[in-house]
Amino acid sequence: MADDKSGRDKQARDAERRQRERDVVAELERGDETEPPVDPAELDDFEAALDAVEFPATGSDVVAAVGDRTLTEGGESYTVEELVPDTDEERFSSTAAVRMRVQRPRIAAAMKRIVEASDSLPNVDLGTSQREAYEKTFRELKAIDEDDEDEGIRVIGDWIVERIHEKEKLPGSRDVRRQAAKFCRKNGYSVRNDEWLGV
Structure with a gap:
């Protein structure tokens, strides 16, 4: 992406959109549940990597794009490929939906x-x-x-x-x-x- 005003504006809009999606997901998830064990900063980096995926997307699309990315829970590490089914039957509407799936x-x-x-x-x-x-x-x-x-x-x-x-x-x-x-x-x-x- 070009480092000019329109490029920076697009990055800012994308960041705001991702934050709104995260807020909606967090609100829906809130309640008496346990907190997500993956570090939110790590999830933010993962979500930014998903910008290359066009949504709605299949599980196969997500695995192809970021399957080798690693997320850590406690002392254990998982690749996205271990968490998302590599199938066209699995569908995600947005980056927030993928984030919600892999946060636990x-x-x-x-x-x-x-x-x-x-x-x-x-x-x-x-x-x-x-x-x-x-x-x-x-x-x-x-x-x-x-x-x-x-x-x-x-x-x-x-x-x-x-x-x-x-x-x-x-x-x-x-x-x-x-x-x-x-x-x-x-x-x-x-x-x-x-x-x-x-x-």
């Missing part, structure tokens, strides 16, 4: 496995409401303070993928929540009946 790498990695497993099923579509229910279950598991290694996310992600392969269909969100509640209770984490996992 362990959840994103579990969802990537589920999306890729469901891609192999004929006539099966992982709809928005079902995806949101799976992600909410993973966020509830992430919120368990005592579970520093996020074992629950891994265990329930494995369970969903096994069900997809065994039964050749997606498990219902209620079944996933029930399985997550069993995991919690088995490992000494309390689950009340009025909570998301309390089915």
